[in-house]
Amino acid sequence: MTSFTPARTLTWIPRGLALGVLAFVIFGPLTNLGLWAVAEKWYFPHTLPLQYGFSFWERVFAPRSNAMASLATSVTIALLTVAACLAVSVPAGYALARLRLPWRGVILLAFLLPQAFPSVAVYINVARIFYTLGLNGTVAGVVLVHTVHGLVFSVWITAAAFGAVDRSLEEAARDMGAGPLRSFFGITLPLAAPGVMASSIFVFLESLDEFTGTYFVGVPDISTLPLLMFNASMGGNFQIAAITALILLVPSVGFMLVIERFLKADVLAKVGH
Amino acid sequence: MSAPLPTEAANRPAPLPRSRGGDGAPALPATRVVPDWVWGMLLVMPALAMVALFFLYPLGLSAVSAFQGRDGGWTLANVVKAFELYSLDMAFTLAIVLLSSALVAVLSVAIGGYLTLGENRLAVTLLRWLYRWPLFIPFIVAAQMMRSFLAKNGLMNNLLIGSGVIEPLQAASLLDWRGVVVTFVWKQTPFVALMVAGAMASLDRSTIEAARDLGAGRLRILAEIVVPQIRPTLTVGLILSFVTMLSVMSVPMMINPNSPTMITVDMAYRINAHGDYGVANALGFVSYAMAGLVGWFYLRHGVRQGGAR
Numbered sequence: 178m179t180s181f182t183p184a185r186t187l188t189w190i191p192r193g194l195a196l197g198v199l200a201f202v203i204f205g206p207l208t209n210l211g212l213w214a215v216a217e218k219w220y221f222p223h224t225l226p227l228q229y230g231f232s233f234w235e236r237v238f239a240p241r242s243n244a245m246a247s248l249a250t251s252v253t254i255a256l257l258t259v260a261a262c263l264a265v266s267v268p269a270g271y272a273l274a275r276l277r278l279p280w281r282g283v284i285l286l287a288f289l290l291p292q293a294f295p296s297v298a299v300y301i302n303v304a305r306i307f308y309t310l311g312l313n314g315t316v317a318g319v320v321l322v323h324t325v326h327g328l329v330f331s332v333w334i335t336a337a338a339f340g341a342v343d344r345s346l347e348e349a350a351r352d353m354g355a356g357p358l359r360s361f362f363g364i365t366l367p368l369a370a371p372g373v374m375a376s377s378i379f380v381f382l383e384s385l386d387e388f389t390g391t392y393f394v395g396v397p398d399i400s401t402l403p404l405l406m407f408n409a410s411m412g413g414n415f416q417i418a419a420i421t422a423l424i425l426l427v428p429s430v431g432f433m434l435v436i437e438r439f440l441k442a443d444v445l446a447k448v449g450h
Numbered sequence: 451m452s453a454p455l456p457t458e459a460a461n462r463p464a465p466l467p468r469s470r471g472g473d474g475a476p477a478l479p480a481t482r483v484v485p486d487w488v489w490g491m492l493l494v495m496p497a498l499a500m501v502a503l504f505f506l507y508p509l510g511l512s513a514v515s516a517f518q519g520r521d522g523g524w525t526l527a528n529v530v531k532a533f534e535l536y537s538l539d540m541a542f543t544l545a546i547v548l549l550s551s552a553l554v555a556v557l558s559v560a561i562g563g564y565l566t567l568g569e570n571r572l573a574v575t576l577l578r579w580l581y582r583w584p585l586f587i588p589f590i591v592a593a594q595m596m597r598s599f600l601a602k603n604g605l606m607n608n609l610l611i612g613s614g615v616i617e618p619l620q621a622a623s624l625l626d627w628r629g630v631v632v633t634f635v636w637k638q639t640p641f642v643a644l645m646v647a648g649a650m651a652s653l654d655r656s657t658i659e660a661a662r663d664l665g666a667g668r669l670r671i672l673a674e675i676v677v678p679q680i681r682p683t684l685t686v687g688l689i690l691s692f693v694t695m696l697s698v699m700s701v702p703m704m705i706n707p708n709s710p711t712m713i714t715v716d717m718a719y720r721i722n723a724h725g726d727y728g729v730a731n732a733l734g735f736v737s738y739a740m741a742g743l744v745g746w747f748y749l750r751h752g753v754r755q756g757g758a759r
Contacts, residue, residue: 188570192570192573196573196576196577196580199577199580199581200580201609202636203580203581203583203584203636204583205599205605205606205609206592206595206596206598206599206605206636207583207595208605209595209598209599209604209605209606210591210594210595210598210599212605213598219603220603223603224608224609224611224612225608264496265496265497265500266497268493268494268496268497269493269494269496269497269498271493272489272490272491272493272494273490273494276486276487276489276490276493277486277487277490278487278490278491278494279487284494284498287498287501288497288501290501290505290506291501291505292690292693292694293690293693293741293745294509294693294697294738294741295693295696295697295714295734295737295738295740295741296697297697297699297714297717297718297734297737298512298717298730298731298733298734298735298737298738299505299508299509299512299734300508301512301717301721301727301730301731301734302508302509302511302512302515302727302731303504303508305508305511305727306507306508306511321500321504322504324500324504325500325501325504325505328497328500328501332497382586385588386588386589386590386591388588388589388590388699388700389697389698389699389700389714392699392718393718393721403588403590403700406590406591406594407590407700407703407704410594410597410704411704415598418594419594419598422590422591422594422595425588425590425591426587426588426591429586429587429588429591430583430586430587432586433582433583433585433586
């Protein structure tokens with residue numbers, strides 16, 4: 178921008194060094210994962226893989242492979258979780274945004290609880306309860322666990338999204354004779370849709386990446402992508418683990434790049450209030 | 451994505467009878483048989499019921515089972531056994547989580563501080579682009595990355611050897627407590643830094659400018675003006691991170707599976723190998739106590755701060 182005096186150039190040495198170290202720390206592990214995904218042969222003490230190739234990709238993406246089955250299970254569970262979360266949190270979010278509720282703060286806080294307690298022991302006991310109900314090892318059981326975990330995002334963000342809708346538009350619709358349901362589905366919900374969508378994406382990703390709850394409640398029949406990755410990694414199959422990890426990474430990083438389009442500042446400012 | 455609509459409609463018949471009353475406006479008395487808050491509670495109820503049934507009930511069950519024997523009578527045997535077998539792991543867990551939180555605090559203040567006070571536009575932009583990457587990367591993927599990155603033949607050692615920083619014989623695996631701390635800090639710093647940077651950006655710039663005019667250095671401005679004002683945000687971020695680190699089972703399982711390890715791994719072991727719910731729940735109780743201690747510290751701190759104002 179300005180002239181390159183020697184002093185100015187010198188300040189770039191510590192700055193560049195710090196940014197370089199940060200970039201290495203952040204992208205080093207990612208690069209390592211990428212290398213493992215295309216490595217055919219790689220062992221100590223070789224710095225880089227001895228042979229590159231895609232034979233493990235063929236194995237992972239074979240139509241009847243475990244990975245594809247796990248991916249299908251993961252996506253099914255995540256979509257059902259989104260549906261369950263929306264079913265309870267759209268009404269709840271609307272009530273929290275628009276109606277006068279006693280103990281509103283306490284109710285909001287209640288949805289944070291599942292994320293505010295160390296969860297392993299809770300999942301152990303959920304699995305114990307589900308065992309007596311026959312829900313262990315079923316998609317429904319895993320969906321319930323994921324839903325409770327995702328509620329904080331769906332309720333808080335939906336409430337913020339409804340809160341950001343201009344109240345006078347609803348009132349205008351009501352003055353023109355629209356009933357509450359009609360004004361909700363015709364005015365409020367469409368205007369709040371980007372926020373509701375953002376909350377759904379959060380819930381979807383939380384469910385897709387969830388490990389601990391599925392580990393306890395899903396055994397022995399449900400294998401999601403994170404569980405498959407875990408088993409591949411513990412079994413020493415780093416290529417399969419790396420490829421599965423990359424499949425899990427794509428939606429997460431993609432979301433990071435588009436989140437600002439869905440979650441506008443006016444909604445963001447209202448989250449948790 | 452069309453699935454939710456029918457259930458949603460089934461769940462919301464509640465507002466129907468209120469059709470002629472405005473939400474906030476005083477309605478005609480005749481249609482206001484049921485007060486506003488009842489409809490509100492009815493709408494909130496399904497979501498609250500989910501939390502009560504599938505979180506609060508198992509949580510209560512876990513706390514109660516920690517003090518119950520296999521015959522159902524009250525006993526302290528589980529807790530005693532948990533401490534006998536795993537007191538080292540409890541200390542190890544607390545140490546790892548506290549150390550990680552401290553590192554997260556320092557790094558996130560440094561990142562937030564540079565984003566707020568940095569004078570070079572290009573460097574600030576680069577940093578803003580760089581630091582967020584781990585935020586949305588799942589814990590289990592982060593664990594797998596670090597498992598290969600920090601291993602003896604991982605990319606880190608290879609590059610350090612290649613650039614001559616260390617000798618090949620010095621290459622050591624970091625897959626023990628250090629690996630767990632590195633993974634936690636790597637994953638949690640962007641989260642806290644995002645919160646901290648947001649709080650710093652909304653500060654009143656005039657005090658910062660005034661201090662700068664008086665000749666205060668940037669480090670001093672950060673430590674004495676900026677950090678004290680954003681301390682509540684920093685604390686909340688650190689507490690959420692603390693609890694998250696106590697809950698994550700995949701990272702210690704994949705990076706540090708051998709003893710001493712974190713109590714999350716021990717809980718899974720008690721269940722999978724022994725079906726021992728008593729000791730697992732006693733360990734769970736210890737983890738609640740650790741989280742509770744932090745929460746108590748925060749509340750006390752918050753109350754004191756409120757009193758000082």
